[in-house]
Amino acid sequence: MVKGFKPIIDDKCQVLILGTMPSIESIKRNEYYGNKRNAFWKIVFSLYGMEVREEYKDKIDFLLSNHIAVWDVLESCERDGSSDVSIRNPKANDFNKFFTQYPNLKKIYFNGKTAEKLYLKLVDKEVSNGVIYQAVLPSSSPANAIKFEEKIKEWRGILTPVNSIIDSNIIKVSAWVGGYTGSSYEVSIDLLTLEADYKYMEYGYIPTTEKRIALSEDSLIKFVKSLYKNDVFNWKPTYEPEYPICDGTSWSVSIITKEYNDFSEGNNEYPMQWDGFCRSIKSLIGEEFS
Numbered sequence: 001m002v003k004g005f006k007p008i009i010d011d012k013c014q015v016l017i018l019g020t021m022p023s024i025e026s027i028k029r030n031e032y033y034g035n036k037r038n039a040f041w042k043i044v045f046s047l048y049g050m051e052v053r054e055e056y057k058d059k060i061d062f063l064l065s066n067h068i069a070v071w072d073v074l075e076s077c078e079r080d081g082s083s084d085v086s087i088r089n090p091k092a093n094d095f096n097k098f099f100t101q102y103p104n105l106k107k108i109y110f111n112g113k114t115a116e117k118l119y120l121k122l123v124d125k126e127v128s129n130g131v132i133y134q135a136v137l138p139s140s141s142p143a144n145a146i147k148f149e150e151k152i153k154e155w156r157g158i159l160t161p162v163n164s165i166i167d168s169n170i171i172k173v174s175a176w177v178g179g180y181t182g183s184s185y186e187v188s189i190d191l192l193t194l195e196a197d198y199k200y201m202e203y204g205y206i207p208t209t210e211k212r213i214a215l216s217e218d219s220l221i222k223f224v225k226s227l228y229k230n231d232v233f234n235w236k237p238t239y240e241p242e243y244p245i246c247d248g249t250s251w252s253v254s255i256i257t258k259e260y261n262d263f264s265e266g267n268n269e270y271p272m273q274w275d276g277f278c279r280s281i282k283s284l285i286g287e288e289f290s
Contacts, residue, residue, distance in 0.1 A: 002079050004093070005032060007071035008060050014104055014192065015158050016069045017137075019111040020084050020118060021077055031056045032070050037142035040111070043155050044068070048172070049254055049261040067193055068158065069105065071098075073118045083143070084114040092122035099127060109158055112139030156258065169257045170224055175281060177251040177290070185289045187281060191220060196285050213285050226280035227255075230273035232264075239266030253277070 004021055019032075026034035033040035041059055045052045048066065053059055063070060075093045080086040099105065110116035116136045137158075138144060138151045170191055178184020184201040194217065200209035227233070232253065251274075252265040264271070271277075281289040 001076055002027070003076045004072045004074055005030075007069060007098070008032065008063055009069035009071070009102060010064050011102065012067050012104060012193070013064065013069035013102060014067045015107045015109065016071065016105050017109045017111055017158070018115050018119060019070075019072045020115045021072050021074045021079065021087065024081065029056075033140065035142070038140050039142075039148060039151060040140040042148070043140055043151055046152055047156060047158070047261075048256060049263060067190075069102070073110075073115050073122070084112070087114075087118075090118060090122060092118070095123050095127045107133040107135075107158070110134070110136045112137070112141065112144070114139075169259060170227070170255060171258065172254075172256040173227070174254040175252065175277075175289070177249065177278070179249045182249075185287075187285060187287075187289060189215070189220075189223070189281075189284065191224075194220065198285055198287050200288065211287075213287070215284065219284050223280055223284045226276070230276045230280065231271075232273070232277060233262055235264040235271045235273075237264055239264075239269040239271065241267070241269045 002021060009016075022032065023035050023038070026032060028034070041052045045062070050062075053062060071093065073092060074087075075091050077090040078088040108119075110119065113136055116134075135157060138146050138154050140151065144151075172191065173189040174187070176184070176186045178186075178201065181203065183203075186199040186201070188197045190196065194215045196213045196215055198209070198211050198213055199207050202208050232255065235253070248268040250265070250267045251270070252263070255262040278290050
């Protein structure tokens with residue numbers, strides 16, 4: 001008899017990704033998607049333009065910071081090896097209790113067709129009635145021969161808001177500016193949750209202020225318009241002065257959309273609209289950013 005794991009989730013999660021049952025390698029490591037040939041972690045981190053973190057705890061923190069939960073359809077089953085095809089006597093997890101406990105979940109994504117098939121067969125449809133959207137993603141399993149690029153294209157759907165009041169392709173905007181010897185500022189603006197995470201750091205990288213800021217719908221709509229006004233999507237990937245400068249100020253801006261990721265950075269050189277961009281962030285979050 002094979003038994004599954006407890007879910008990765010907290011009260012703020014809005015998206016639930018459901019697999020079938022952990023593989024033998026995952027069970028040995030006591031980690032979701034512990035088989036290094038499984039593309040799950042590479043896919044999820046790539047969606048946000050990031051490299052996969054090595055430590056499992058860091059992976060969990062990353063999921064939760066982006067309001068993504070992970071679980072499996074099955075609590076237990078009999079199975080030969082790790083293949084879903086050989087699953088026998090499957091028993092589903094208690095989704096009735098689960099959805100009652102986590103009412104903020106709005107979307108279910110199945111990691112492969114087998115997960116969806118088992119869910120529809122074993123879980124009462126009324127149980128997930130409050131979850132307003134369900135979709136099947138290409139399995140991240142190494143047994144799925146679909147190219148990684150094609151998987152990414154389909155998985156990008158987990159970034160898409162459901163019934164969002166903000167008519168925008170933009171999902172998240174992250175920005176950083178500062179220098180090693182002076183003050184630094186970092187902000188991550190989430191259009192799905194209407195929140196911003198803000199850090200002020202003295203002497204480069206020592207946080208002295210960290211806070212999560214609730215954002216209004218009107219202020220976010222105004223901010224999105226400012227991104228286009230400041231032509232952020234046409235900024236060059238890199239800005240450098242003609243002659244190198246030691247120390248000074250560096251910056252970066254990352255924008256995640258429903259269709260692609262955009263990134264720009266610089267060192268002591270800025271796009272013409274940089275000041276306007278900084279003013280729009282200060283106006284949105286009510287904190288210094290320059």
